[in-house]
Amino acid sequence: MEFEERTIKVIIDTDKCPDCLSKACIEACKVYSRAILQLSDGRPSVSHLSPEELRRRGTECLACEYECWQRGNNAIYIEIPIKGLDDYLRKRSLK
Numbered sequence: 001m002e003f004e005e006r007t008i009k010v011i012i013d014t015d016k017c018p019d020c021l022s023k024a025c026i027e028a029c030k031v032y033s034r035a036i037l038q039l040s041d042g043r044p045s046v047s048h049l050s051p052e053e054l055r056r057r058g059t060e061c062l063a064c065e066y067e068c069w070q071r072g073n074n075a076i077y078i079e080i081p082i083k084g085l086d087d088y089l090r091k092r093s094l095k
């Protein structure tokens with residue numbers, strides 16, 4: 001499952017979620033964002049929101065990724081595009 005907020009893309013491998021005991025992403029989303037992630041059938045879901053609502057309500061806090069990494073099953077990956085980063089890394093032979 002994946003969705004976009006204003007500038008980021010959140011990718012969740014929900015195959016890892018049924019075995020997760022903490023469901024830490026859900027609580028993190030309530031505490032640090034606006035409860036975008038809701039539990040549905042043992043997995044986080046955003047199906048209750050339209051793409052426009054996700055972009056409007058998302059705070060891009062990254063808390064779900066951190067909490068899943070710390071207390072879940074490492075199922076969340078967030079892409080954060082940074083304009084010019086590829087050129088910067090290439091110029092310094094870091095890519």
Ligand code: SF4
Pocket residue numbers: 012014016017020021022023024025026042043044067068069071072073074075076
């Ligand atoms: S914390 Fe991670 S593994 Fe657990 S339900 Fe959330 S996304 Fe899935």
